[in-house]
Amino acid sequence: MEFDNDRPVKHTGKIEIFCWVLLALMNPLINCLTFFLHNAKIWWFVFGVNLLMLPAYIFYSAIIVPRFLHEKKYVQYFSLTILFLAAIQLILFGIYSIIWDFGSQTEQAYFTYSFSTIIRECLWSIIYTLIAIAIYFINKAFDERKLLIALQKDNDNFRLKYLRAQLNPHFLFNTLNSIYSLSMQKSDETPGIVLKLADLMRYLIYECNEEKVPLTKEIEFIRNYIELEKVRYNADIRFDIEGDSEGIMIEPLLFISFVENGFKHAFDSAYANAFIYITLKITPEQITLTVINNTSIDLETQARRIQGTGIRTSKNMLELLYPTSHALHIIQTEKEESRSTELRMQNARRRLENLYPDSHTLDVILSNNTFTVSLILKRA
Incomplete structure (x- = not known):
């Protein structure tokens, strides 16, 4: 019922x-x-x-x-x-x-x-x-x-906490890899990076327990994560904010898995000049996260990675937090040939149906060795 x-x-x-x-x-x-x-x-x-x-x-x-x-x-x-x-x-x-x-x-x-x-x-x-x-x-x-x-609200609250709990160890594991890489280089930046990790963990442990957090804090969290990744990779990394993020509340940890995924695709590839461009665009109608990176990994491998822990957990969170279906598109273009796999997700969960009556869209596109993730959240 x-x-x-x-x-x-x-x-x-x-x-x-x-x-x-x-x-x-x-x-x-x-x-x-x-x-x-x-x-x-x-x-x-x-x-x-x-x-x-x-x-x-x-x-x-x-x-x-x-x-x-x-x-x-x-x-x-x-x-x-x-x-x-x-x-x-x-x-x-x-x-x-x-x-x-x-x-x-x-x-x-x-x-x-x-x-x-x-x-x-x-x-x-x-x-x-x-x-x-x-x-x-x-x-x-x-x-x-x-x-x-x-009971349904309690169940959805439990599910959401469970999904967030899944994200925390996954994110921590990836971040510790960054610090390990830095320590192996015996870098003087290690103490500062450890402090950034402490800030990240403080956000994960204490502030993410709230139903919603300010978008400004979520942006700060992503910035700190990017600073950690910059230590590992000498690449073209950009994070741009378009629009005013003040006064906007959002569910915590919706964006980080897609950012992590972009780093993984970019720096696991064979390109010497890897890049990752992250844009968060805020308008009165919607919030759009776009992550663009280059990659040499084929479609099948990309599809498997999309089903990995971080992305899968974020997809489940989106299903829980937004009431209508969303589409996931995976597209690769090679020599004028293309193929598309569309995975539709229905029966969205009820946790915040009243708060988020509109749909969200998640597009994942692999074209000409450029991997793009676009997540659109419509504002109420």
């Missing part, structure tokens, strides 16, 4: 109160249209009787129905229901007797406890009892729906 939001269950108590008020007014309103338009006093008598009987039906709905009918104790339930209806008739007989003793002739005529009156009141009692049962099960359905939504 899938729900878009929890708005229909926010006012369950108000709905229940409305149902009980409607129950109290039902008999008076129907009788007003049929019997005593000319006598307001009788209307108030009937309304008063219904108000007096309302606690009994609330008791029936809140105690008898859940403890016996809902628990499938049918013998006890039907026995108690018969006793309940009999008790209602006895109470009505007492009320009618009082009205008969002190009321006018018109009121006595209406409240005479004759056989037809007994049939009428029995029918009303049965109708009220059925409505009380319906109110219980409607309320129960709302409660179960509310619980289901809460």
Whole structure:
């Protein structure tokens, strides 16, 4: 079962109160249209009787129905229901007797406890009892729906934390490789790089536990990571920001795997002059991350790498955080021949459906030995 939001269950108590008020007014309103338009006093008598009987039906709905009918104790339930209806008739007989003793002739005529009156009141009692049962099960359905939504949110929160936990050791492993490479060179830059690693780990351990983080911090995190990678590689590495990132909140660690992936493709290739260009473009409509690097690796190898831990985890996070499908395109062009593999992902998870109603797009393109990743997140 899938729900878009929890708005229909926010006012369950108000709905229940409305149902009980409607129950109290039902008999008076129907009788007003049929019997005593000319006598307001009788209307108030009937309304008063219904108000007096309302606690009994609330008791029936809140105690008898859940403890016996809902628990499938049918013998006890039907026995108690018969006793309940009999008790209602006895109470009505007492009320009618009082009205008969002190009321006018018109009121006595209406409240005479004759056989037809007994049939009428029995029918009303049965109708009220059925409505009380319906109110219980409607309320129960709302409660179960509310619980289901809460459980779904907890499940999505757990999944998101699990995915982030997967990213942390993967990222740490890659970063430690950078520091190891630096230490092997006995570089004087090692202490400064260790401090940058400490900043990265502080962000991973403490700040990434938040549901959202400022985009400025995510950018700073990427910058620190790039500084670490620059130590390992003497290459053309650029990171450009276009637009204003202030005041924008985003889920943590959405971008880093694609940046890591770009470094891996660029520097595992056979090119001496490797490059990687990273651009983060921010507009009022969307946020676009583009990672471009050169590579000599063929399509099949690239496809396998795209399914690696970091990219796969980021894809799963995107599925969880964004409600609609996205397309992954892998394209390689060689000698005027091309082939394309499209992997479509459906059934996006619910964690932040209300926060992110629009789609996101992830394009991965390998063309003329240039590898491009473009991730577009539409802003709400």
